[in-house]
Amino acid sequence: MQASKTITRTSQIVGACLFLSAAAMVATFVLFQQAEKDLETAFEQRYSSYLLADELRQSSDDLTRFARSYVATGDERFKEMYNQILAIRNGDAPRPKGYNRIYWDFVAATGEPPRGTGKAVSLSELMREAGFTEAEFAKLEKAQANSDGLVKLETKAMGVVGDGDASAGELREARKLLFGEEYHTYKASIMKPIDEFFVMLDQRTAGAVEAARSRVSMYSWMFGISITVAVLLGLLAGLGLYSRVLRPVSRLRDAMLSLSENKRDTDIPAVDNRDEIGEMARATEVFKTNMEETDRLREQQAEQERQAAEERRASMHKLADGFEGSVGAVVDNVAASSGQLEELSQTLSHHADKTKTESTAVSSAAEQAASNLQAVASATEELSTSVREIASQAEQSAQIAQQASDQSVRTTETIQGLATAADRIGQVVTLINDIAEQTNLLALNATIEAARAGEAGKGFAVVAQEVKTLAEQTGKATQDIQHQIEAIQGETREAVSAIDGISNTVKHINESVAAISSAVQEQEATTGEIARNIEDVTKASETVAQSISGVRDIAEETNQSAERLRSESATFQSGAKELRGEVDRFLGEVRAA
Structure with missing residues (x-):
């Protein structure tokens, strides 16, 4: 004391x-x-x-x-x-x-x-x-x-x-x-x-x-x-305080830090001092000894646990191998049989579906033919009325075509103005791109100068980097705008070309309207002959539809039977797979234990 x-x-x-x-x-x-x-x-x-x-x-x-x-x-x-x-x-x-x-x-x-x-x-x-x-x-x-x-x-x-x-x-x-x-x-x-x-x-x-x-x-x-x-x-x-207190305390602190970093070979200083620091050093020495003993006991326990785990793992592997040999083969055979059964049911279902599909297609075609013939008959009756209406609409179409021609001219002028504005925007975008390139160059120079300035230029280097980033983003944005402007200009040229085509088409429409008027008269005579032929074909189509209906019913029953067989085989195969998965999982857990 x-x-x-x-x-x-x-x-x-x-x-x-x-x-x-x-x-x-x-x-x-x-x-x-x-x-x-x-x-x-x-x-x-x-x-x-x-x-x-x-x-x-x-x-x-x-x-x-x-x-x-x-x-x-x-x-x-x-x-x-x-x-x-x-x-x-x-x-x-x-x-x-x-x-x-x-x-x-x-x-x-x-x-x-x-x-x-x-x-x-x-x-x-x-x-x-x-x-x-x-x-x-x-x-x-x-x-x-x-x-x-x-x-x-x-x-x-x-x-x-x-x-x-x-x-x-x-x-x-x-x-x-x-x-x-x-x-x-x-x-x-x-x-x-x-x-x-x-x-x-x-x-x-x-x-x-x-x-x-x-x-x-x-x-x-x-x-x-x-x-x-x-x-x-x-x-x-x-x-005196430095030599007797501060320096020993500093050395003791370094030793304690080394011990906290698991450096067990650290020497504890001032152990022989007959003062408070010596007491602290001796207490630290005891702490070091206890840590070494704890490490030794921990390593011994870990080795014992490792040996026990090896023995347990070997036993489990042996048990898993025996179980896999006896049960795994049975599960594999069940899975193979269920797979073959599912393949047969799928084949039967496929043939039934194909028969049903073909019969349905023939029946639909027959019904469609009858329906179409009936529609053609009705349409033929209306055709004469429509022909006369077509003559009247042809004259109105000529007037509308002329209006469309005038509107296409005005649209062409508007699109030309749009193309001019797009060219001006392209010039502005080019100017912005030049400014962005100059800004990027200035930011690069500022970054170089900030790097030369060392520690004092770090803050300025950050700002220069931000300016450079903004300049690059501005350049990319102007390039995107330039591409959009070029696309607008291309679309504008195509629109002008399309409108020219529309104008030419309108002219051709005017020419075709006159030809339509003369063709309408010939169409009216032909319509009567078509109506008589359609009536004969409709009767034959009804006979074919009745024959196909019986074939479709038989194919439907076959398909339902094959579907039930396929469903049962799929359920059986799914159970076999699930069983195999459970067996594999069980064996994996046993081997991992």
């Missing part, structure tokens, strides 16, 4: 390995996706941090620019924009949208903000939300502390201009405060920690980006390795 589960256990192990490799591949893919998101977040944080830091630097420059512009021009707009920059940076005023883009240059030029505003939030709070470190804030606080001197200097200069009654010297002194060496010294002391802040910010965000990029690279490698491991495990599993 333990050995029979080898393949199952192997399949479970392979499945577990494939599952673990798939799980590892999914896990590394998820980590890779998360690392890519972290890298994207690091890039976004680096960029947003740079924008906030750049806003701090840009706002410092804008404060300097508007302070100088106010001192130089005394325009209150520049002072107001100076104060707005401080209010926005400290969170006291709403922050403009897109503040990192160009803003104060447009306000200075037009007096109107280029975009709307959002909520009020200080720059330091935005920096904390962006993840600025305490060390970075320390640099900013240092810059803030260093800016006090610069603010006092700017406030002093702007205060001189704000009094409105400053002298030219005081204005010149105020401008000197914003453009002098002291101003630049304060400015540099502020920008130095800001510059250090930029360096720290760049290092921090660059490190975060690099760390995220390293994780992406690491998880990418891990994902590739997991895919490679999964593929290798799949290949190894496939090779």
Whole structure:
């Protein structure tokens, strides 16, 4: 039982390995996706941090620019924009949208903000939300502390201009405060920690980006390795299944197919395997052994049955030979006697029939002669009347013959038109036959091209063959039509010739009508003489008929007796033949058993 589960256990192990490799591949893919998101977040944080830091630097420059512009021009707009920059940076005023883009240059030029505003939030709070470190804030606080001197200097200069009654010297002194060496010294002391802040910010965000990029690279490698491991495990599993399962099963299947085809010399593979396939192979081996034993028993039984059948057949043949010798001769003698009796009855019947036939013929001839003579007598009396009627009908016949002559002319013209139409039909049939021959030729060419095309031209070859068949059928049909047309033309010519003959005959009829009129008069005189002669012959015929009637009655009685004898002999002979057939059938069945 333990050995029979080898393949199952192997399949479970392979499945577990494939599952673990798939799980590892999914896990590394998820980590890779998360690392890519972290890298994207690091890039976004680096960029947003740079924008906030750049806003701090840009706002410092804008404060300097508007302070100088106010001192130089005394325009209150520049002072107001100076104060707005401080209010926005400290969170006291709403922050403009897109503040990192160009803003104060447009306000200075037009007096109107280029975009709307959002909520009020200080720059330091935005920096904390962006993840600025305490060390970075320390640099900013240092810059803030260093800016006090610069603010006092700017406030002093702007205060001189704000009094409105400053002298030219005081204005010149105020401008000197914003453009002098002291101003630049304060400015540099502020920008130095800001510059250090930029360096720290760049290092921090660059490190975060690099760390995220390293994780992406690491998880990418891990994902590739997991895919490679999964593929290798799949290949190894496939090779293992093929070598341990598929190939033995395929060989075992071939062996089973050979056994199903009664190939008893087939070797059963994998009989020694200690797994499920080995069990199947051993079961197949038992099946093969049982088949061989069954064949041996079947052959042994067939041989025994054959010997018993031979012995039984020999006994039956011996019995049949004895029966045929004792009974067959008697049956043959009976059949021969009945045949001779039938021949004698047929001879007697033949002579009686002949006598009856001859007497009947003589009697019929006599009666017919008497009847004919009587009819001739009656006909003679009517002949005179008919002769006069013939003269009248002869004149009408002449008129009808003339009409027939005219009709034959019209019929000739109609048949000539029919012959012309038949000729035209023959031309059309010839054209159809030519088209059929061309179609047959095209179909033959298409069949050749389809044969050259190979497998792709089989469908076209079938269509070409159908077209060729239709063309051949069309050709045969046109030939049949041509033959019919030729027959019609021949019949038409014969009809024309016949009608010409009819016309000539009608002319001869006209000529004969005149001759009939003169012959009628001569016929009337002859009719009276014929009537007298017929009366004498009729009396002689009646005497002959009475004599023949007695002979016919005697022949009829003889024929009836011969017929009864022939019927009995035929029945006797039929029984003898039936008996012989039954004997032969019985002997045949006995010998065949």
